[in-house]
Amino acid sequence: MDLDIVGLSRLQFAVTALYHFLFVPLTIGLAILIAIMETVYVMTGRTVWRDMTKFWGSLFGINFAMGVATGIVMEFQFGMNWSYYSHYVGDVFGAPLAIEGLMAFFLEATFVGLFFFGWERLSKLKHLIVTWCVALGSNLSALWILIANGWMQNPVGAQFNPQTMRMEVTDFFAVLTNPVAQAKFVHTVSAAYVVAALFVLGISAWYLLKGRHVHLAKRSMTVAASFGLAASLSVVVLGDESGYLSTEHQKMKLAAIEAMWKTEPAPAAFTAFGFPDQAARETHFAVHIPWVMGLIGTRSLDTEIPGIDDLVKRAEVNIREGVVAYDALQTIRAAGASGTVPPEAKAAFEANGRQLGYALLLKRYVDDPRQATPEQVAKAAWDTVPQVAPLYWTFRIMVALGLFFIVLTAAFFWLSARRRLEAHPWLLKVALWAIPLPWIAAECGWFVAEFGRQPWIIEGVLPTGVAVSNLGAGTVLATLLGFVAIYSVLLVIEMKLMLGAIRKGPQEHPVPPPAALRAEAAPELALVR
Structure with a gap:
């Protein structure tokens, strides 16, 4: 990553x-686990479950x-x-973020207070x-964030307005039901459940090793x-769904993850191991598993998955069509004051407007995309390929x-x-x-999702390079160092507080004698029967 204003902002x-x-993820997963534990307490009346909760x-x-602080x-x-990103897609992106704020700070935070002080x-x-409202609020908060993020991966339900130079919502229901957003939500939440489960499992294992709080x-x-x-198990199943959707909506990301340079005949093989070489455009010592990628990516045995080379060629065509749209857009905006838009400009924009974002890729090389040379178009097309080896x-x-x-x-x-x-x-x-x-694993998943989308901040609509604010690189670097320092302090505080609470352990009620224990367990055993 180049450490210019774009690189530093990223x-x-x-x-x-x-x-x-x-x-x-720990917040999302623990909320469900403690709700399950308290449910058992309410059903059985056994105080050990209240102590656990x-x-x-x-x-x-x-x-x-x-x-919340971070x-x-x-x-x-x-x-x-x-700032330009906020201007360009704020009409679409702002609504899910606003609803998430309501969920997080009104629903979830309110019930968190009642949870702690309402016993x-x-x-x-x-x-x-x-x-359960705390658990629901935590998960709904994640839902709205991932609806916003899913729209960045697959921008549906919105249309570019040449007069306002903004993306505007045309179908909010399509934004809500975006298949990429829904797949990301269930996959991300399931991963959060795994985080919480292994957190509880590991700490409980430590107590057993120490012989403390055994019950x-x-x-x-x-x-x-x-x-x-x-x-x-659900993470694997839902991850498979995300891979399938990538084949449809983010072909370049999938090809980069697989280091698939050439389009393979169906059914495509899965590269289990190898050493991607982006300069040579090949993967050395690759070990392939036949058919697997075809089944994951297309759910079929007769559909090919395009490779990076062919996708770059498609991007070059899209860039040229985007330049036509860019030229028509300038004509439309120039005629905006008079209100008379040439029909040929309007028709050209309607035919090629979906590729306008590809023309903006040329802004890295030339101020006016219409003045780009064939060499610059070819470079911009290769810019659509993310760094393969990290992915x-x-x-x-x-x-x-x-x-x-x-x-x-x-x-x-x-064993249980x-x-x-x-x-x-x-x-x-x-x-x-x-x-x-x-x-x-969760951080790796986010890296694949976001780094794999580059060079787009909105897939196929807005390149990352033109979305930044007009700031100096020094300003961004200073705030970056400041955030790292503050967040590191918060992380240390978090670890000290968590470790202190774990070492102290739960406040348990005394374990009743065997006869009383059997009497207390009778309702629970009846439920099991």
């Missing part, structure tokens, strides 16, 4: 987004506060660092409703293993970790069903050391 947003997403809820609260800045960055003021059932730890591990196994390896790290999570949660699910969670101390240590891995 880096700043990437850093703040990745920092913020350290807190988001309060303990994991305290960790949720710490993480929630940090997530998330506020991101929305302001759209106006500070990406002695609300009945069991009312407090349970509050807890609470075993029950927490049972819930986390079951929930985590279901979530891990290739990041995607495979994410997939490998996802398979590991399935194996790990399945192992603990099996046989009441042998303490049987293998080495496996408990694996669970403990695996706590950071879901975060790594």
